[in-house]
Amino acid sequence: AQKVTQAQTEISVVEKEDVTLDCVYETRDTTYYLFWYKQPPSGELVFLIRRNSFDEQNEISGRYSWNFQKSTSSFNFTITASQVVDSAVYFCALSEGTTSGTYKYIFGTGTRLKVLA
């Protein structure tokens, strides 16, 4: 079955530390997309990044970087030099087609990151 696992329920770091959030997925499809979303205390999920299954290049955006490894079915997210504003719940998600021709998103249970000043 399709599944997204975020084993880290909560992580606490001190400001300026680097932190990596883990995401492991399971899918039968050869074509799929992976996403990361941030949910700040306001509640709205904010899209951070999308990666397709054929693109294994790592990506860096400012202090954020993502490491996609198809061989281990992982799509990990690293925040460098964390800041208090990074405190949020982070969700990893998988999008894939279904047999009925539609598609669905499957979310992990989220990792709560607390960055302490």
Next chain:
Amino acid sequence: DGGITQSPKYLFRKEGQNVTLSCEQNLNHDAMYWYRQDPGQGLRLIYYSQIVNDFQKGDIAEGYSVSREKKESFPLTVTSAQKNPTAFYLCASSQGFSTYNSPLHFGNGTRLTVT
């Protein structure tokens, strides 16, 4: 600015009453979704709609109903049949239903408390 508006932000109801959560988007997106978020359980899909006048059940549709009479609107009704309705409800939309690489855009959510 384009976005998704959910109202109200907080909603309180007595057990046994139906309640409707509003979701409006001005992003011109075809697909809309309702998710439920409970502590430690991530997001679970309730219903989704890929086009006006059409919608499909998600993973936890029992006790919920939806309508999609307009492209911009996708209200969710939590009925008295829903055994544990207290939760945080998130509405989302995405561009097009034929491609699954579209990121979801979310509203700010409605926190429903039923006592």
